[in-house]
Amino acid sequence: MKLKRFGAPVVLAVVATIALSSCAANEDAAPAASETTSSLTGTLNAAGASSQQAAQEAWVAGFQTANPDVTVNYDPSGSGAGREAFISGGVDFAGSDSALNDEEIAGTFAACAPDTKAVDLPVYISPIAVVFNVEGVDELSLDAATIAHIFKGDITKWNDPAIAALNDGVTLPDANITAVHRSDDSGTTKNFADYLNQVAPDVWDQKPADPFPYQTGEGAQGTSGVIDAVTNGTNTIGYADASRAGDLGVVKIKVGDEFVAPSAEGAAAVVDDSPAVEGREANDLAVKLERTTTDPSHYPLVLVSYAIVCPEYADAAQAELVKAYVGYIASADGQTVAADAAGSSPLSTELQGKVADVVASIK
Missing domain, CATH: 3.40.190.10 (Periplasmic binding protein-like II)
Structure with a gap:
């Protein structure tokens, strides 16, 4: 893949309408994120891309099985609504089939520590x-x-x-x-x-x-x-x-x-042949998809869906939950879960490593 960079009124409405409860998620069988005993506790709220819905249902089930004291809620309200909710502080991260645009990046993010800009992490290719x-x-x-x-x-x-x-x-x-x-x-x-x-x-x-x-x-x-x-x-x-x-x-x-x-x-072949979006921070992994291929082994009508997160959160406890959950969904195990549930394409080993590096630096 050509992606080179890597490195370390709506709020209440979104929270009230979050649809994916821990009870519903645990009714579905899914591989656990880990077999070890977890000390994590709390509630993680997210909203955004409805394309991720099937994958998120499977991810939530697996993660909550391994972390029974954590509740993960994902509202598939659409990419635009998810970004808006995240920017305003209504959710802890957003799912989005569109990376943050320049105007959004120039603004502020209520969930992030002061003077911290959110970043785009690829988690779902379909x-x-x-x-x-x-x-x-x-x-x-x-x-x-x-x-x-x-x-x-x-x-x-x-x-x-x-x-x-x-x-x-x-x-x-x-x-x-x-x-x-x-x-x-x-x-x-x-x-x-x-x-x-x-x-x-x-x-x-x-x-x-x-x-x-x-x-x-x-x-x-x-x-x-x-x-x-x-x-x-x-x-x-x-x-x-x-x-x-x-x-x-x-x-x-x-x-x-x-x-x-x-x-x-x-x-996956299209994503692997596509460059990074220019002008972003080193830890922002947004992809500029190259769709003009004439190679029939490629399918250029593809989306890359992101988890939009803070590199540093205003609330350290929420940072730990985001770090654990997004780390899981972008891992080899999490990508296998999504592929089985939604028919998505797992991130390449190279891209998994780059996302893992950024996730590890979340604080």
Whole structure:
């Protein structure tokens, strides 16, 4: 991998709505974070990326089994909501499919010690699936430009010549397309938009951001909302973390001269070939994804989801809980748990080591 850097009113709403309780987590069987007796105690609150939900459920179950006096709560409220809650001090760390932006970094972080800036630590790598529910269609292949035209509202019929040209032999219905996007601020949206902007910039002409940029299609709240809308609608298409695709059809996207299905291996290959975001502190491990590959062993519609943490916390007790939990989820054992639960791609050994170095320095 090319990532080189390493080194040492909303608050109450988020805390009140945290959905993942220790009781629920412990009902699910999952490998324990450790077999040793733990002296940790307290409550750790986090919120953010709904893409991480399946992984977080498994991580919480494993961690709480090994640390029975710790309660971990994770609210999959979306990346934007998670970052907002963390910045305001409503949670101890955020899960986010978007790294902190320059404006956020320039601000203050209520949970952190004075004059301390939060950092982005990769903990979850997953392909984004373009999912569909189209009458009579089991397989669908699309290139980036066609996907962009569909979600912009330029292509409105399933039997449009541009779709038909990519799907020889597939009977496409003369039916209206319902394109479902995230209605909330979403890191999944930003990654989806970044892929389209990099690969089909003449069509997707808006700068990638957490809000969906066009006044088209149908909006739905969170990953679950998108999946529900595509599943329960007619002739629908949407995008979501691949772990949530379920029984929906999944588009093969064009990479080079081939059409490629989402895979953990293809997602990992893109991350390994991508550089670090420039201009960040040495302990910030944000990745600038390079999506223009033509290598069909790669799947460029991928997200890297982060744990956003303080290098130094205002509350030393919370620092110890964050250090233990984030250290676990980014470890080889934690990454295996996520892969089993969510089909994600484990961090490379190199990246695991860099995250571990930063986690070890949390105080």
